[in-house]
Amino acid sequence: MSDEGRRARIVAAITGPGNARSVGALMHRLCRLAVDEMALSGCAVVLMSGTVPLGALASIGRHAATITDLQFELGEGPCLQACASGLPVLMPDLATDTARWPAFSPAAVAAGVRAEFSVPLSVGPSGIGTLDLCRAEPGMLSDHHLADVLVAADIARDAVLSLQEPAANADFAAMLDVVGSDRLVVHQATGMIAAQLNDTTMNALARLRAAAFESGRSIYEIAQDVVARRVGFDE
Amino acid sequence: MSEVTGGHARDGFASPGLEDAARPRERLLARAFVRLADTLVEEFDVVDFLQSLSSDSVEILGAEAAGVMLADPRGGLRLLASSEERMRILELFEIQGAQGPCLDAFGSGQTVQANTAEGRSRWPEFAQQAAAAGFGAMCAVPLQVRKNVIGALNLFRGTDELFSDDDLEIAQAMAGVAAIALIQERAIRERTLVSEQLEAALHSRIVIEQAKGMLAEYLVTSVDEAFILLRRYARDNNQKLTSVAIGVVDRQISSQALARPQP
Numbered sequence: 001m002s003d004e005g006r007r008a009r010i011v012a013a014i015t016g017p018g019n020a021r022s023v024g025a026l027m028h029r030l031c032r033l034a035v036d037e038m039a040l041s042g043c044a045v046v047l048m049s050g051t052v053p054l055g056a057l058a059s060i061g062r063h064a065a066t067i068t069d070l071q072f073e074l075g076e077g078p079c080l081q082a083c084a085s086g087l088p089v090l091m092p093d094l095a096t097d098t099a100r101w102p103a104f105s106p107a108a109v110a111a112g113v114r115a116e117f118s119v120p121l122s123v124g125p126s127g128i129g130t131l132d133l134c135r136a137e138p139g140m141l142s143d144h145h146l147a148d149v150l151v152a153a154d155i156a157r158d159a160v161l162s163l164q165e166p167a168a169n170a171d172f173a174a175m176l177d178v179v180g181s182d183r184l185v186v187h188q189a190t191g192m193i194a195a196q197l198n199d200t201t202m203n204a205l206a207r208l209r210a211a212a213f214e215s216g217r218s219i220y221e222i223a224q225d226v227v228a229r230r231v232g233f234d235e
Numbered sequence: 236m237s238e239v240t241g242g243h244a245r246d247g248f249a250s251p252g253l254e255d256a257a258r259p260r261e262r263l264l265a266r267a268f269v270r271l272a273d274t275l276v277e278e279f280d281v282v283d284f285l286q287s288l289s290s291d292s293v294e295i296l297g298a299e300a301a302g303v304m305l306a307d308p309r310g311g312l313r314l315l316a317s318s319e320e321r322m323r324i325l326e327l328f329e330i331q332g333a334q335g336p337c338l339d340a341f342g343s344g345q346t347v348q349a350n351t352a353e354g355r356s357r358w359p360e361f362a363q364q365a366a367a368a369g370f371g372a373m374c375a376v377p378l379q380v381r382k383n384v385i386g387a388l389n390l391f392r393g394t395d396e397l398f399s400d401d402d403l404e405i406a407q408a409m410a411g412v413a414a415i416a417l418i419q420e421r422a423i424r425e426r427t428l429v430s431e432q433l434e435a436a437l438h439s440r441i442v443i444e445q446a447k448g449m450l451a452e453y454l455v456t457s458v459d460e461a462f463i464l465l466r467r468y469a470r471d472n473n474q475k476l477t478s479v480a481i482g483v484v485d486r487q488i489s490s491q492a493l494a495r496p497q498p
Contacts, residue, residue, distance in 0.1 A: 002333075003309035086442075087435055090427045124438075124445045125481045140427050143308070150309045150434075184314065184325055184444050188458050191448025191484065201445050201484055227322075227448070227458060 006151040008177065014155075015173040023159050026172055027058035030152060030159075034133060035061045038145050041113065041136040044068050045121075045156050047129040048083045054129075057160070063134050066111045070104060077104040078118035083127040088119045088150065093138040114138040119149055121157035123187070124201045131156050161206035175213055180220035189223035196233045207233055260295060264405060267291035271412050280475035281436045282443055283466070284416060285316035292390060292409050293318045296402045299370060299393040302328040303378070303413060304337045305386035307437060308430045312341055312386065315440050320462045327361075327368050328389060335361040336375035337387040344384045346403055348374035350395045371395035376406045378414040385418060385433065439477040446480035453490035464493045 014029040031043040042063030047054040053072045059065055071077030078089040078101075091097060092115050098105040108116065115135040120127035131153040133141075141149060155176055162175055180186070186208070194204035208226070211233075212219040225231040270291070274284050289301040302317035302324075314328040331337040335358045336347045350372045354362035365373060370391040378386040388410040390398065398406070418432055443465065450461035465483070469476045482488035 002311050003307065006310065087438055088431065090431060092427055124442050125484055143426075146430060147309045154309075182313075184329060184440075185322070187441050187444030188448035188451070191445035191450075192452040193448075194445070194484070195449045195452035195490075201449075227451075 003147070003151055003182070006148055007155065010148065010152055010155055011173060011176045015176070023163050024057055026159055027156060028060065030131075030156060031058045031060035031064070034149070034152060037148070038133065038141065039135070040133050042067060042132070042134045044132045045129065045160075046079055046132060047121075047160065048080075048127065051080055051084060057129075061134075063111065063113050063136070064132070067108060067113055067116060067132060067134050070107050070111065074101075074103045074107065076101045077108075078116050079130040079132050082118040082120045082130050083122070086120050086122045086125050086127055088117070088153075090140065090146075091116045091118075092140040095138065108134075112136055115140075117141060117146075117149060119153035121153055121160060122202065123154075123157070123190070123205060126200055126202060128157070128160060128202055158209065161202065161209060164203065164206045175209075180218050181209075183220050183223070185227055186219055186223040189226035192226055193233045204233075263291075263295045267295060267409070268412070271416070274416075278475075279416070280439070280469070280477050281417065282316050282439050283469070283476045285413060286318070288409060288413050289316055289318040289388075292388065292406060295409075296390060296398065296406060297392065298390040300324055300391045302389050303386060304328060304331060304341070304389060305378075305417070305433060305436055306341065306384070308433055312337055313437055313440070315386070315436055320459055322459065323368055327364055327370075327391075330361060330364065331389070333360075334358045335389075336373055337389045340375035340377045340387040340389075341384055344377050344379060344382075346374065346376045346407065348372065348398055348403070350397055365391065369393060372397050374398045374403065374406065376403065376410045378410045378417070380414045380418045383418070383429065385414060385429070388413065439480075442477060442484060443480045446483040449483055450490050450493060454494050468493045 013033050014026055027045040031045065034040060034043045040061055042061035044059040044064040045057040046068050047057055056068055068079065071079055078091055082089045094105045094114055094116060095109050113134045113136065115138050117133045119131045121129045121131065133149060158176055189208060190201050190205045193207055194201045197204060208222060209219060212222045222231060271288065285303045289303060292301045300319045303315050304312040305315045307313045311332045313332065314325060317325055317328055336349060340347045349357060351366060354365065354373060371394045372392040373390065375387045375389045377384045378388060388406060390406060417436060418429055446465060447458045447461040450464060451458045465479055466476060469479045479488060483490065
């Protein structure tokens with residue numbers, strides 16, 4: 001399945017009947033979906049500023065709070081690394097790989113967690129948090145589940161960004177159902193807007209997404225206008 | 236590839252001068268592989284490395300443009316590097332995430348090639364854009380490490396002349412080197428590492444695009460020119476292209492520093 005197909009499926013599942021009224025509620029449904037579909041013992045959406053934890057936006061499953069609390073307490077672990085690097089950290093067996101986090105790994109195993117997968121909410125170098133998944137059993141996610149997790153983290157990122165640029169009458173299904181948002185020109189436009197606003201690329205992306213949503217055009221079309229200098233975001 | 240001169244076959248005692256003149260491609264190829272081997276010894280930048288590989292394959296195989304696409308662990312293919320950074324060419328590679336020779340080579344693990352007419356019947360939308368960009372014959376060679384197909388090397392010609400068997404063999408050798416460079420040996424045994432390494436490579440390209448946009452804005456230039464500035468700065472300062480891009484995006488490196496000619 002293409003990633004747009006995956007995205008549409010997950011967005012439909014979390015914005016379906018009984019529409020969520022807040023980003024927190026939406027993320028709660030995302031974590032619930034992940035726990036149910038992937039037999040997880042925990043799933044959380046954690047927000048961070050740099051390496052400073054701001055708290056969990058949603059947290060489902062018996063181990064969800066345990067792993068995030070442990071990492072923030074010990075100052076090391078997959079979600080901190082994922083957020084700092086902008087890259088996913090996949091730990092299929094915390095019991096055999098203890099070298100990377102000598103304090104966190106044994107503590108997590110002692111608490112009953114054997115596998116953890118942490119994916120940054122980011123595009124580019126600076127993350128605003130992570131989507132964290134854990135299991136009581138060791139083992140890697142299937143390719144199909146890993147693809148779903150990466151797409152789910154993109155959705156979580158976009159949902160959190162929408163908090164910064166709240167649109168009137170937020171329609172999450174419409175806001176999150178954005179196609180073509182991974183084209184190269186979108187990343188170029190994000191960089192240009194960040195320069196225009198003298199802000200981070202994450203906030204620039206939030207502005208670009210909000211502009212696309214408000215105009216009813218695709219993020220790809222607006223990005224082309226930005227790069228061609230037909231549209232500017234200077235105040 | 237034996238050369239026959241003056242009506243009778245030579246038996247390996249051709250003068251060096253003649254040999255060189257008759258085999259410019261072999262020399263280009265040898266030079267390209269030596270350069271690739273040099274790159275691999277040290278820690279290298281994945282986008283920079285694949286761009287050199289693309290440019291080398293263009294030169295050696297008589298193509299107009301070449302690009303490397305990689306598997307996104309989310310599904311589909313993404314452009315990682317191209318011999319041509321002009322946006323129109325980048326987009327021609329990019330749309331092959333949906334349709335085109337790259338996607339077919341990636342899906343089948345087999346080399347795919349087509350002339351204009353064949354391309355039009357197999358991939359109508361893609362072929363139209365390829366023709367609009369001035370391209371004729373095209374081929375795509377899978378990037379694979381053992382049985383794992385991780386992407387494809389894509390070549391375009393300005394004419395409609397198909398790539399010869401020798402051309403395709405060389406393209407496959409170059410794709411093989413690229414695949415080995417991208418996915419380290421130990422990663423083949425661990426699926427986790429393959430995914431992490433592919434994500435890291437794709438992440439590099441995203442950051443470079445963001446940095447291009449930022450530089451284009453700050454320096455009032457085009458995104459194409461911004462890429463040239465980024466690469467020049469990275470080479471002059473002996474830094475990885477991706478590290479420079481991250482530095483620009485995080486504002487650790489001033490855009491003005493890239494505008495000035497390096498001392």
